[in-house]
Amino acid sequence: MMLRASSHDLGDKLNLRAVVESTDTDSGVAHSRALVDFVDATLTGQPELTAARAAVVDALGADGVVDAAAVIGNFQRMTRIADATGIPLDDGTEALTADIQSLLELKNMPSARQS
Numbered sequence: 001m002m003l004r005a006s007s008h009d010l011g012d013k014l015n016l017r018a019v020v021e022s023t024d025t026d027s028g029v030a031h032s033r034a035l036v037d038f039v040d041a042t043l044t045g046q047p048e049l050t051a052a053r054a055a056v057v058d059a060l061g062a063d064g065v066v067d068a069a070a071v072i073g074n075f076q077r078m079t080r081i082a083d084a085t086g087i088p089l090d091d092g093t094e095a096l097t098a099d100i101q102s103l104l105e106l107k108n109m110p111s112a113r114q115s
Contacts, residue, residue: 020104031059035068042072083111 018027029035034055041052056065081087089097106112 016100016103031056034059038065038068039072042069043076079111 012028014028015026018029018032026032034052037048038052038056040046041049053065056068060068101107
C-alpha cells in the first residue's frame, strides 16, 4: 500500500503486475532492475549478491543498499510470521487492498492456503 500511495503522490505510473510477471515487465519503479536483482540474489544466496549489491550502490548509493536490505529483511520477517501463524487480514486492510489482491492474484499464491 505504501508504494502505491507514494507513487501516486509523486505522479509516478506504477505497474504492480510487474511483481508477478516476467522480469522484463516495466514496473515504473526507478532502478527496479537493480533492486529486483538484489532481492533475488539476497533471497537465494547466490554468488551474484556482490554484483547485485554493487549495482544498487551505483544506482542509489550506500544508503540505498541499507534501505533496500532493511525492506528485504522486514518483508521476510513479516511474511514468515504471517505464514506460520495464519494471520488473516483485518477488515480494514482487506478492504484497502482488495484491488491489489485481485490484480496480483494473491489468493492463488501457495502461502494463501495457510491463512
